[in-house]
Amino acid sequence: MAEKKSKLVEIKTKQTTASVEDFINKVPDEQKRKDSFVILEMMKKATGEEPKLWGSSIIGFGNKRYKSPTTGREVDWLVIGFSPRKANLSLYLSIDISKHADALKKLGKHKTGVGCLYINKLEDVDTKVLKGMIETSLKKK
Numbered sequence: 515m516a517e518k519k520s521k522l523v524e525i526k527t528k529q530t531t532a533s534v535e536d537f538i539n540k541v542p543d544e545q546k547r548k549d550s551f552v553i554l555e556m557m558k559k560a561t562g563e564e565p566k567l568w569g570s571s572i573i574g575f576g577n578k579r580y581k582s583p584t585t586g587r588e589v590d591w592l593v594i595g596f597s598p599r600k601a602n603l604s605l606y607l608s609i610d611i612s613k614h615a616d617a618l619k620k621l622g623k624h625k626t627g628v629g630c631l632y633i634n635k636l637e638d639v640d641t642k643v644l645k646g647m648i649e650t651s652l653k654k655k
Contacts, residue, residue: 550573561593573596594606603634607647
């Protein structure tokens with residue numbers, strides 16, 4: 515079987531130079547704003563990197579080129595990150611969140627998408643389990 519050629523695809527959501535702290539400070543919901551600063555510190559400590567704003571609403575750490583095994587397309591994307599969305603806090607920990615199945619059972623109240631973890635507020639989850647998930651995500655990168 516012939517290997518698919520790599521093709522770097524430019525996506526709309528790119529790393530910016532906007533201030534992460536200014537962005538978080540503009541989050542209208544006070545609890546979400548406080549939780550965002552806690553998650554920011556967790557991810558900063560785990561990655562040893564400074565956060566960057568990706569697009570207008572995603573706080574990301576690191577930069578990695580991901581390649582689709584089916585299409586061969588490549589995109590530059592954050593290694594881990596999160597976004598304080600109106601409905602919940604969206605955490606981007608891996609391309610396949612199901613790889614965290616064991617930890618998810620212990621986490622507490624949450625929902626998942628293909629690559630996202632959604633929580634309403636930090637008090638709904640076990641932050642030690644969340645820290646472990648962040649650290650595990652970084653080891654798999």
